[in-house]
Amino acid sequence: MFETSLTAADFLFLAKGAGMTIIVTAISVVIGTILGILFGVIRVQLGAILSAPLTFFLDIFRSVPLLIQLVLANAFLGMVLKLQLSGFFVACMVLSLYTSAYCAEIVRGGIDAVPATTRRAARSLGMTWVQDMRHIVMPLATRVALPSWIGLALGVMKDSALVYVVQVTELLKSTQILITRLQEPLFLLLICGAFYFIISFPLARFGGYLEKRWSND
Amino acid sequence: MKKSALTAGVIAAACIAGAAHADKLDDIIGSGKLRCAVVLDFPPMGMRDDKNEPIGFDVDYCNDLAAALGVTAEIVETPFPERIPALMSGRVDVGVASTSDTLERAKTVGFTVPYFAFEMAVTANNETGIASYEDMKGHTVGAVAGTYEAIALEAQVNEWGDGTFRPYQTQADVFLALSQGQLDATVSTSTVAQATVNSGNFDGISVVGKAPFDTDYVALFTNRNEYGLLNYLDLFVNQQVRTGRYAELYEKWVGGDLPSLVVPDVYR
Amino acid sequence: MFDYTFQWNQALARLPRMLDGAVVTLEVAVLSMLIGIVFAMILTLMRLSDSRPLKAIAATWIEIARNTPALLQIYMAHFGVASFGIHFSPFTSLLIGITFNNAGYLAENFRGALKAIPDTQARAGRSLGMSSLQSFRYIIVPQMLRISFLPMTNQMVWAVLMTSLGVTVGMNTDLYGVTQDLNALTFRTFELFAIAAVIFYIITKIITLGARLIASRLFRY
Numbered sequence: 001m002f003e004t005s006l007t008a009a010d011f012l013f014l015a016k017g018a019g020m021t022i023i024v025t026a027i028s029v030v031i032g033t034i035l036g037i038l039f040g041v042i043r044v045q046l047g048a049i050l051s052a053p054l055t056f057f058l059d060i061f062r063s064v065p066l067l068i069q070l071v072l073a074n075a076f077l078g079m080v081l082k083l084q085l086s087g088f089f090v091a092c093m094v095l096s097l098y099t100s101a102y103c104a105e106i107v108r109g110g111i112d113a114v115p116a117t118t119r120r121a122a123r124s125l126g127m128t129w130v131q132d133m134r135h136i137v138m139p140l141a142t143r144v145a146l147p148s149w150i151g152l153a154l155g156v157m158k159d160s161a162l163v164y165v166v167q168v169t170e171l172l173k174s175t176q177i178l179i180t181r182l183q184e185p186l187f188l189l190l191i192c193g194a195f196y197f198i199i200s201f202p203l204a205r206f207g208g209y210l211e212k213r214w215s216n217d
Numbered sequence: 218m219k220k221s222a223l224t225a226g227v228i229a230a231a232c233i234a235g236a237a238h239a240d241k242l243d244d245i246i247g248s249g250k251l252r253c254a255v256v257l258d259f260p261p262m263g264m265r266d267d268k269n270e271p272i273g274f275d276v277d278y279c280n281d282l283a284a285a286l287g288v289t290a291e292i293v294e295t296p297f298p299e300r301i302p303a304l305m306s307g308r309v310d311v312g313v314a315s316t317s318d319t320l321e322r323a324k325t326v327g328f329t330v331p332y333f334a335f336e337m338a339v340t341a342n343n344e345t346g347i348a349s350y351e352d353m354k355g356h357t358v359g360a361v362a363g364t365y366e367a368i369a370l371e372a373q374v375n376e377w378g379d380g381t382f383r384p385y386q387t388q389a390d391v392f393l394a395l396s397q398g399q400l401d402a403t404v405s406t407s408t409v410a411q412a413t414v415n416s417g418n419f420d421g422i423s424v425v426g427k428a429p430f431d432t433d434y435v436a437l438f439t440n441r442n443e444y445g446l447l448n449y450l451d452l453f454v455n456q457q458v459r460t461g462r463y464a465e466l467y468e469k470w471v472g473g474d475l476p477s478l479v480v481p482d483v484y485r
Numbered sequence: 486m487f488d489y490t491f492q493w494n495q496a497l498a499r500l501p502r503m504l505d506g507a508v509v510t511l512e513v514a515v516l517s518m519l520i521g522i523v524f525a526m527i528l529t530l531m532r533l534s535d536s537r538p539l540k541a542i543a544a545t546w547i548e549i550a551r552n553t554p555a556l557l558q559i560y561m562a563h564f565g566v567a568s569f570g571i572h573f574s575p576f577t578s579l580l581i582g583i584t585f586n587n588a589g590y591l592a593e594n595f596r597g598a599l600k601a602i603p604d605t606q607a608r609a610g611r612s613l614g615m616s617s618l619q620s621f622r623y624i625i626v627p628q629m630l631r632i633s634f635l636p637m638t639n640q641m642v643w644a645v646l647m648t649s650l651g652v653t654v655g656m657n658t659d660l661y662g663v664t665q666d667l668n669a670l671t672f673r674t675f676e677l678f679a680i681a682a683v684i685f686y687i688i689t690k691i692i693t694l695g696a697r698l699i700a701s702r703l704f705r706y
Contacts, residue, residue, distance in 0.1 A: 062689075066646070079306055082307060172554065177257075177258075321670060325671075325673070399563070
């Protein structure tokens with residue numbers, strides 16, 4: 001169907017880009033999730049008023065385009081603070097905070113979904129706060145939060161396509177570089193799209209399956 | 218004994234002071250690495266070979282500069298809009314990126330004397346029948362966002378009051394849009410236009426004439442307060458012409474009449 | 486160490502142009518939402534239909550919209566489809582890209598909302614003498630929109646944020662495009678994008694607060 005001048009070396013070039021997409025996503029999701037759990041628990045524990053500054057800070061990451069977050073962080077850290085940071089570092093940092101902002105919401109929703117009576121029962125059985133969190137809240141909240149979290153992780157992978165602005169050559173940027181040389185936009189874009197789809201679709205399905213299974217009992 | 222301790226102390230202090238006062242030129246020589254911002258979708262100044270390695274006039278120019286400094290060159294690909302941010306954030310040392318030396322930009326970065334000069338050419342999609350600069354009136358035209366030619370062309374379209382101007386983020390996107398018929402014509406540097414049309418990658422486009430814009434002098438750039446480095450770069454550009462290396466590189470990548478780097482009737 | 490000089494006046498002088506850009510950004514977002522909702526309804530109906538091809542088309546649309554980057558979808562709407570000789574202006578390409586994305590996500594939300602509405606309600610409508618389309622239109626759709634109101638608000642915020650991707654297809658009249666143009670002209674990157682960020686923040690806040698207000702009016706019962 002397609003006649004292409006794509007060589008094996010070009011495929012390797014695309015694979016490198018795909019590897020970069022996966023690495024940036026993995027780092028950001030891991031750090032973002034740890035921070036997100038921390039921020040989520042802090043917000044629940046402190047209550048709306050005391051945690052307002054944190055809420056405001058996290059809200060920024062959900063209200064400003066990621067592209068602008070990346071450009072601003074890059075300009076601020078490099079031009080203003082004169083820190084010698086690689087584009088890769090800036091990309092991972094911004095994406096981690098971006099992830100944590102959404103993750104904190106998911107965690108908060110999960111904790112709120114655990115009935116207060118259940119938690120009181122745990123405490124009246126003599127459990128400490130930590131025990132209550134570890135043995136009661138975590139298992140119950142995870143059921144509510146995990147499907148959304150899978151959606152978030154996949155969202156971060158798709159959004160990582162924007163880190164090209166801080167000179168990180170990920171999958172979509174690699175594709176554009178090849179389009180420049182080979183002039184086969186449709187074919188190359190389809191390959192690129194297929195890659196995202198192959199990773200995202202099964203995991204999204206799995207998330208949907210978990211959601212269905214866990215909400216039925 | 219006491220005297221030698223004192224001397225050692227003075228030497229140590231001098232070393233620390235020396236290190237603290239090292240400028241960018243020293244930093245580059247010290248690190249053994251010169252990082253150049255180069256635009257790689259701008260043939261023949263910067264592009265990629267079929268192994269996706271950077272090549273082109275600007276790439277060679279950066280390599281020459283690194284050789285003169287006795288360090289190794291590192292090519293950092295930067296799209297047009299990211300050239301200055303890449304410098305300001307310390308990701309590159311010098312821009313060898315076909316950058317027009319406008320006064321607006323000189324408020325932010327320091328430019329050397331010109332190292333290359335572009336003429337502007339009109340490239341059109343053959344189906345539109347556009348055969349000259351004036352023919353573009355009323356058509357959809359485009360150029361690379363933020364470049365010298367884009368700013369001039371947008372002003373012209375506004376003056377005509379007819380037609381549409383579209384900026385794309387990269388030179389590649391401009392020619393892609395042109396060959397797809399999304400743009401009717403574009404103004405770009407004549408070297409880029411010739412190289413792109415001759416590459417045979419794009420069907421149905423051809424260079425149809427000159428654009429009556431002033432010669433676009435482009436310069437190397439670095440941080441505007443790095444006088445030591447700027448001086449060195451000025452001399453380097455001068456030496457490239459004097460030794461015939463400029464003519465050699467021009468013949469290798471572009472060919473034809475060598476553009477003069479001297480602006481008539483004025484110093485610097 | 487910190488020798489960067491902020492030049493806010495250089496950037497603030499360009500504020501009027503940026504505000505014009507904000508209007509275009511809102512325009513694209515609102516249009517993409519309205520058209521997106523219509524397409525999401527159609528996709529939902531196609532999914533509910535008994536026709537296999539219709540189901541397959543709807544599923545393909547929804548899964549592609551949800552499982553590939555929005556930037557790729559917008560790029561495809563401009564440079565991809567042009568390979569077939571179909572040309573869209575940057576504005577239209579951006580609108581198509583975001584609408585495609587909106588419709589996919591909204592259709593998925595609608596499906597979730599439909600599950601929450603008991604079958605008996607549609608049957609009750611039918612037994613009152615309504616046609617199946619009528620019972621869908623008057624009984625199911627209003628509840629569906631109500632249940633998915635919050636996800637719709639989120640999608641609207643997303644649509645605003647996604648307009649920033651228009652620069653990749655030659656858009657320079659929206660807020661991000663204007664900011665990028667000014668940046669290329671003056672290189673005051675930090676100041677210009679900081680102002681753009683504030684404008685985006687205000688827009689999204691107006692949307693979420695406005696939605697809350699509408700919700701409290703509409704869904705009082």
